[in-house]
Amino acid sequence: xxxxxxxxxxxxxxxxxxxxxxxxxxxxxxxxxxxxxxxxxxxxxxxxxxxxxxxxxxxxxxxxxxxxxxxxxxxxxxxxxxxxxxxxxxxxxxxxxxxxxxxxxxxxxxxxxxxxxxxxxxxxxxxxxxxxxxxxxxxxxxxxxxxxxxxxxxxxxxxxxxxxxxxxxxxxxxxxxxxxxxxxxxxxxxxxxxxxxxxxxxxxxxxxxxxxxxxxxxxxxxxxxxxxxxxxxxxxxxxxxxxxxxxxxxxxxxxxxxxxxxxxxxxxxxxxxxxxxxxxxxxxxxxxxxxxxxxxxxxxxxxxxxxxxxxxxxxxxxxxxxxxxxxxxxxxxxxxxxxxxxxxxxxxxxxxxxxxxxxxxxxxxxxxxxxxxxxxxxxxxxxxxxxxxxxxxxxxxxxxxxxxxxxxxxxxxxxxxxxxxxxxxxxxxxxxxxxxxxxxxxxxxxxxxxxxxxxxxxxxxxxxxxxxxxxxxx
Amino acid sequence: xxxxxxxxxxxxxxxxxxxxxxxxxxxxxxxxxxxxxxxxxxxxxxxxxxxxxxxxxxxxxxxxxxxxxxxxxxxxxxxxxxxxxxxxxxxxxxxxxxxxxxxxxxxxxxxxxxxxxxxxxxxxxxxxxxxxxxxxxxxxxxxxxxxxxxxxxxxxxxxxxxxxxxxxxxxxxxxxxxxxxxxxxxxxxxxxxxxxxxxxxxxxxxxxxxxxxxxxxxxxxxxxxxxxxxxxxxxxxxxxxxxxxxxxxxxxxxxxxxxxxxxxxxxxxxxxxxxxxxxxxxxxxxxxxxxxxxxxxxxxxxxxxxxxxxxxxxxxxxxxxxxxxxxxxxxxxxxxxxxxxxxxxxxxxxxxxxxxxxxxxxxxxxxxxxxxxxxxxxxxxxxxxxxxxxxxxxxxxxxxxxxx
Numbered sequence: 001x002x003x004x005x006x007x008x009x010x011x012x013x014x015x016x017x018x019x020x021x022x023x024x025x026x027x028x029x030x031x032x033x034x035x036x037x038x039x040x041x042x043x044x045x046x047x048x049x050x051x052x053x054x055x056x057x058x059x060x061x062x063x064x065x066x067x068x069x070x071x072x073x074x075x076x077x078x079x080x081x082x083x084x085x086x087x088x089x090x091x092x093x094x095x096x097x098x099x100x101x102x103x104x105x106x107x108x109x110x111x112x113x114x115x116x117x118x119x120x121x122x123x124x125x126x127x128x129x130x131x132x133x134x135x136x137x138x139x140x141x142x143x144x145x146x147x148x149x150x151x152x153x154x155x156x157x158x159x160x161x162x163x164x165x166x167x168x169x170x171x172x173x174x175x176x177x178x179x180x181x182x183x184x185x186x187x188x189x190x191x192x193x194x195x196x197x198x199x200x201x202x203x204x205x206x207x208x209x210x211x212x213x214x215x216x217x218x219x220x221x222x223x224x225x226x227x228x229x230x231x232x233x234x235x236x237x238x239x240x241x242x243x244x245x246x247x248x249x250x251x252x253x254x255x256x257x258x259x260x261x262x263x264x265x266x267x268x269x270x271x272x273x274x275x276x277x278x279x280x281x282x283x284x285x286x287x288x289x290x291x292x293x294x295x296x297x298x299x300x301x302x303x304x305x306x307x308x309x310x311x312x313x314x315x316x317x318x319x320x321x322x323x324x325x326x327x328x329x330x331x332x333x334x335x336x337x338x339x340x341x342x343x344x345x346x347x348x349x350x351x352x353x354x355x356x357x358x359x360x361x362x363x364x365x366x367x368x369x370x371x372x373x374x375x376x377x378x379x380x381x382x383x384x385x386x387x388x389x390x391x392x393x394x395x396x397x398x399x400x401x402x403x404x405x406x407x408x409x410x411x412x413x414x415x416x417x418x419x420x421x422x423x424x425x426x427x428x429x430x431x432x433x434x435x436x437x438x439x440x441x442x443x444x445x446x447x448x449x450x451x452x453x454x455x456x457x458x459x460x461x462x463x464x465x466x467x468x469x470x471x472x473x474x
Numbered sequence: 475x476x477x478x479x480x481x482x483x484x485x486x487x488x489x490x491x492x493x494x495x496x497x498x499x500x501x502x503x504x505x506x507x508x509x510x511x512x513x514x515x516x517x518x519x520x521x522x523x524x525x526x527x528x529x530x531x532x533x534x535x536x537x538x539x540x541x542x543x544x545x546x547x548x549x550x551x552x553x554x555x556x557x558x559x560x561x562x563x564x565x566x567x568x569x570x571x572x573x574x575x576x577x578x579x580x581x582x583x584x585x586x587x588x589x590x591x592x593x594x595x596x597x598x599x600x601x602x603x604x605x606x607x608x609x610x611x612x613x614x615x616x617x618x619x620x621x622x623x624x625x626x627x628x629x630x631x632x633x634x635x636x637x638x639x640x641x642x643x644x645x646x647x648x649x650x651x652x653x654x655x656x657x658x659x660x661x662x663x664x665x666x667x668x669x670x671x672x673x674x675x676x677x678x679x680x681x682x683x684x685x686x687x688x689x690x691x692x693x694x695x696x697x698x699x700x701x702x703x704x705x706x707x708x709x710x711x712x713x714x715x716x717x718x719x720x721x722x723x724x725x726x727x728x729x730x731x732x733x734x735x736x737x738x739x740x741x742x743x744x745x746x747x748x749x750x751x752x753x754x755x756x757x758x759x760x761x762x763x764x765x766x767x768x769x770x771x772x773x774x775x776x777x778x779x780x781x782x783x784x785x786x787x788x789x790x791x792x793x794x795x796x797x798x799x800x801x802x803x804x805x806x807x808x809x810x811x812x813x814x815x816x817x818x819x820x821x822x823x824x825x826x827x828x829x830x831x832x833x834x835x836x837x838x839x840x841x842x843x844x845x846x847x848x849x850x851x852x853x854x855x856x857x858x859x860x861x862x863x864x865x866x867x868x869x870x871x872x873x874x875x876x877x878x
Contacts, residue, residue, distance in 0.1 A: 066804075113596075168609065255687070299687050329640060338643070339600050341611035347690055348613055351641040352631055352698040353654045355691060356664060359673075372660070373639045377524070377749065435688050439681030444672050468673060469691035 004028060005430075007290050008035055013434060013474040014252050014298075015039055015284055016097025017307035021415035021431055036284045040277065043099035043132065048125045051086045052079045052117045055201050079117030084327075084334050085320035087124065091303065092310035092317075102131035102280070104303065105251050108345075109244075110142045110174060111337035112151045119147035119202050120335050135244060135274035136235050143170060143231055146198030152340070154196050159212040164190040167230075169340050176239040181219060188216040192225040241270035245279065252283055254294050255346040261288055296435030296473045299349055302330035304474060305358065309365065309466060312432070316406040326403065328375035329357050355472075362466035364403040366459070371401055413458050421454065428458060432465045435473045516786050516859050517734055518741065520617070520644070523767070523793040524748030526595065528760060529813040529842075530799065530832070533582055536563045540834040544800040548756050548807070558582070561831050567764040570772035571816070578825040579775070579784070580818050581877045585832055586851065587812035587844025591795065595751070595809075598794040603644035605849050605868050616852055617742050618647030619867045620860065624741070625650060631694075632701040635733070636744040637726035645744060652742070653701050658729070662706035665699045674699055704738075711736035716777040723747045724770035731777040734787065741860055750793060753806040767791075771818070784820030788859050788878060791816045792848065798840055812844035815851060817877055824877050850875055 005028040012019040012027075016039075019027070027035050064072070094100045106127040114120045123145045130138040142148055143166075149155060152166035167189035171181050195211030198204055216225045219233055234240055245265040249257050265279060272278050283289055300308065306326060309315075317323055327333040331354055332343055353373075363369040419427045425442065450460035465471060531548065535541045536555040555563030556572045562582070564571050574580035590608040592598045601608060605616035614622075617634050625633050626649070634652030636645050645652035655661040665671070677692045712735040718724040723745065730743045747767055752759050771789065778784040796813030812832070832842045853864040853872040865871050 173611070297687060299691070331640075336596075339597055339611055341613075344613040347687065348646065350691060350694055351646060351651045351654070352694060352701070353640050355694050356698065359670065359695075360664075372656075376638065376640050376642070376746075437682070437688075439677045439679075439692065440673060441676045441680060444676045447672070448669060464669065467669065469677075469688060469695065472691055473688050 002290060002292065002295065004030075004032075006295065006436075007032055009431075009434065010290060010295050011035060011039075011284055012097070013304075013308070014101075014289075015280075016094075016101050017091060017304055018311045018474070019097075020311050021412060024431070025415065032290070033285055036281060039098045039284070040132075040281070043096040043102075045096060046099055046129055047090065047094070047096065048128065049083060049086050049090065049121050051082045052121045055116075055118050060200060073115075076115055076117045080120060080335055081320045081324060083117055083121055083124075085317070085323055087334050088303070088306065088323050088327075089317060092307040093314070098280070099128060099131050102276070103128040105248070106131060106138065106142075107334070108251075108337065108342035109247060110148065111340050111342035112145075112148050113336060114147040114150060116147070116150070116202070119145075119150065122202055123147040124335075132277040132280065135269075135276050138276070139174065139235070140228070140231055142174075143227065144196065144204040146202045146204060149196060149198050149204070154193055155198070157190060157194050157196070158210040159191075159194050162187070162190045162194060162212070166190070166196075167193055170231075171234065173341055175234045175243060176237055177243040180237065180239045185218055188218045188225075189230045191216050192218070192230045193227040196227050235274065238266070238270050241274065242266045244274075245269050248279065248283070250345070252280075253289060254297060258288070261286075292436055296433070296470075298474055299346060300472055300474045301343065301345060301349060302327055302332040303334065305330070305361075305472065308474070309362070313366075313412050313462070314408040315365070316408070322403045322405060325375060325401070326361065329373055330354055355469075358472055359467050359469070361403070362463045365405055366407055366463050368402055368404045373401065409455075409459060412462075413455055416458060424454070424458060425449075425461060428461050429465060432462065433468070433470045435470050438470050440468055440470060514737070514786065515739075515741065516788070516861070517743065517783075518855060518859060519730060519743045519745065519787060519789045521767070521771075521789060521791040522642070522644075522744070522746040522748075523750050523763075523791055524599075524746050525751030525793070526598075526795045526797055526809055527750040527763075527793040527813065528752060528756065528807050529793075529796040531756070531760060532565050532568070532764065533558075533584070533814050533831075534563050534565060535561060535831050535834065537561055538834055540799070544834075546801075547805040548801050559827060562827060565761070565764050567761050568768045570768040570775070573772070574775065574818055575826070579820055579822065580816060581822055581825050581828050583815045583817065583828045583846060583851065583875065583877065584830060585812045585842065585845040586792075586815045586848050587795075587842075588847055588849070589844075591811040591841075591844070593795060593809040593811070595794060600643065602792060602794055602848060603642060605852055614648045615642065615644035615646050616856075616867065617644050617744065618651055620647070620742065620856060620862055621650035621652065622647035623867050624860070624862045629697060630701045630704065631697050632705050632738070632740055634742040634744070635705070635730075635740050637729050638744075638746065642744060642746075645742075652744070653698065653705075655702070655705065656726075658702075658706045658709035658733075661702045665702040670695075671699070705733065708733055708736045708738040712781070714777050716773050716780065718773040719766070719769045721766045721770060723766050724773060727770050727774040728777070731774055734778065734783055735781045752797070753802065753808060754804040756801070756806040775818070779820070786821070787819060788821075788855065789816070789818040790851070790855060796842060799834060799837060799842065800840060810841045811838070812842040815848075817851075819878065822878055828875065828877055846875065847872055854878060 008027050011032060091100045112123060126141050126145060130141055152169055153163045154166045157163040164186050168186050172178055191212040195207045197207050213224055215222055218225060218230060221233060245262055246257060249262045268282060269279050331349060337343060357373060364371060416424060416427060445461060445464055448460065448464045450456040530541060531550055534550045534555050536552050542549050550565055554566045556566060557563045558575060571580055588608060592601060592608055603615050604612035606612040621634055631651055631653035634645050636642055636652055636654040637656065638654050639656050641652060641654040674695055681692055682689065709732055712732050714728055714732055718728045726745045733740065747763060750760065750763060775784060778787055792815055793813055795810055797807035797810040801807050836843060849868050849872040853868055854874040856862045856864040856867055857874060858878050
């Protein structure tokens with residue numbers, strides 16, 4: 001039988017980013033249902049990211065001088081980095097872990113890149129506010145979101161020259177998935193989305209002069225459809241509920257889908273009118289969610305790994321360089337998904353280099369160990385640098401790096417104060433290692449313990465345990 | 475299985491040792507015993523020119539008035555071009571390419587691209603690395619899928635090596651991945667670190683071979699240790715005397731040459747050079763990089779020839795896109811579409827300029843039209859050079875080109 005504590009830890013890893021040990025001690029004896037209620041209550045509030053100032057009345061880019069354009073590029077680049085740090089910090093310290101986890105889920109689902117930091121922030125806040133609302137409302141909001149409109153070229157989608165990008169992706173990646181529509185459906189849907197655009201303040205606008213008012217035939221229906229009609233028709237298809245619940249199952253439960261369970265979830269999701277909160281409650285309160293095969297069986301995403309470490313041992317992170325750097329090496333940079341399909345997840349996080357870095361990262365963080373690892377350069381970053389400094393072409397710089405971050409061990413160490421010396425190892429192990437079957441030997445680990453003091457002992461085995469493959473799992 | 479924290483060691487020990495002789499450990503043992511084989515097979519070296527190299531200033535249509543009128547600030551002047559034929563010439567920095575061309579070791583393939591080209595760096599690079607269509611999203615890379623298909627029983631990552639600190643998507647298959655390393659000795663030292671080694675040893679003593687994600691991590695660790703060990707040993711077999719330029723790119727090629735000549739059993743090597751993203755003051759930046767490309771490859775080819783291995787090596791360059799035909803207002807060029815690709819080897823069946831030069835009279839909104847799908851080149855390389863099932867790896871049939 002799985003202990004209640006293990007169940008609660010499982011719930012808190014999957015619905016959030018792990019839990020600090022003091023909070024765990026408070027929750028570990030409560031029934032699962034009660035903790036789920038607590039999670040939803042906590043997440044009722046929401047905290048917008050508010051790092052980037054609104055666009056206001058700024059000049060149109062084609063009215064700007066070259067110097068002004070450069071300055072704008074530079075500002076957006078810096079602001080997107082600030083936004084990244086703000087979100088990673090919020091994820092790591094939030095009181096609304098479920099809301100942040102759902103926001104991350106939707107960020108990967110509605111994957112989008114924008115060169116305008118304010119639009120990125122606005123989109124992220126929309127996803128956060130609506131994270132647990134009806135998916136149907138979220139889908140409509142994201143479809144009209146300026147960053148998405150820009151990313152999927154709907155600004156260029158006009159009656160005279162339709163651009164199919166948004167129409168294609170909304171069906172393939174955001175709702176039904178392939179096999180549920182034809183190329184003709186894409187063409188007709190694209191016509192219905194003509195005129196959906198945004199203005200220079202970052203607000204959605206419907207430009208009547210670009211809209212194609214003619215009849216469109218879409219998924220067997222014909223009418224003088226607007227974009228809203230297309231979204232609504234897509235939501236009438238069960239394939240949409242099927243697609244979203246598959247993705248949610250993989251993200252929150254397991255990379256291996258149990259089809260019977262997922263089909264039940266899809267039916268419920270569809271019949272509830274895409275009630276995301278209801279879907280998530282069902283997942284977190286179902287017995288199958290706590291089956292042994294689901295415990296500690298998922299590879300943490302880089303963000304889950306970084307945030308999880310920081311949940312356990314708070315880190316002072318003011319500079320965005322080390323945080324961005326770790327995300328780059330590990331292969332997940334918030335606001336820079338690899339493409340509109342999002343991060344593939346699971347084993348795709350892992351190769352020799354990313355795994356080595358994962359296993360050595362605790363030492364880099366807590367022991368200030370030095371290393372020489374240079375991430376690949378994002379060409380989109382380079383573009384910004386080129387604009388900033390045109391005379392001095394970019395040259396890759398390779399240096400010895402350090403992730404020297406100030407760690408606050410005290411609350412963590414204090415949380416073990418009631419534990420007898422003999423039990424400390426087991427307690428630390430139990431807290432940090434989520435998989436049920438481990439192959440690492442306690443004796444081996446003990447060889448690396450610093451027995452100088454109880455404090456040093458806890459610190460040393462914590463860093464060692466965090467350096468194991470077991471710690472990569474949640 | 476019942477789980478109890480206090481005696482987890484005993485449980486995992488019991489559960490596994492009897493059944494546990496996974497294949498991938500055998501390879502590990504072989505390497506550890508120092509049974510190195512000398513491999514003389516065909517090698518592919520992929521050279522990624524990151525950022526979108528301007529193909530028109532690389533292989534210059536030096537008699538074309540449209541070229542000169544559209545690029546008054548940046549065109550390569552007629553008298554500077556290294557002439558190849560009466561239409562095309564090389565950028566003056568590509569001196570080594572001329573030697574290769576004269577020795578029938580170079581092929582220029584013009585107008586390579588794909589339908590509905592994407593002008594975003596990350597998306598177009600994604601397309602080139604995964605070998606997908608513009609409307610497809612594929613989570614594995616083409617070299618990785620080559621490993622999946624060709625090397626399903628291989629238990630080590632060293633069959634495809636990227637000389638860098640992190641691994642490109644191109645090198646990640648659905649089941650197998652290549653390995654990234656900047657320096658064989660550094661990787662070796664890093665995996666030989668005691669705690670790392672002890673963790674692996676502990677797994678070998680107590681772990682199970684069940685196909686769980688946790689075991690996948692351990693398996694990756696074991697393979698990394700084993701590959702690092704093997705690559706390090708191979709890297710010591712041959713130390714090159716050839717003088718390579720003092721650039722990162724040349725240094726990386728030297729690593730590749732030493733491994734190839736040393737006899738490593740690796741099929742694909744991957745190196746990158748950049749950034750070719752020349753929006754502003756293109757000439758100085760591109761010339762500098764093309765010079766690095768040419769000088770680096772010059773030393774590399776010299777090295778391989780000295781050791782009689784150039785006939786077994788195929789070098790293929792690519793970039794995520796070419797650039798627009800007309801320059802911009804900053805003496806640079808913006809993102810374009812189709813581009814040229816170089817293939818170099820001591821064993822080309824059809825060296826020289828493979829096909830027609832770009833038609834600057836027939837543009838698609840100012841951009842070059844593609845005539846050869848890049849996947850045709852991948853298909854050819856996979857099939858003719860690496861002896862693999864190109865249709866399976868690329869998920870479709872692409873016409874071969876008769877270069878190799």
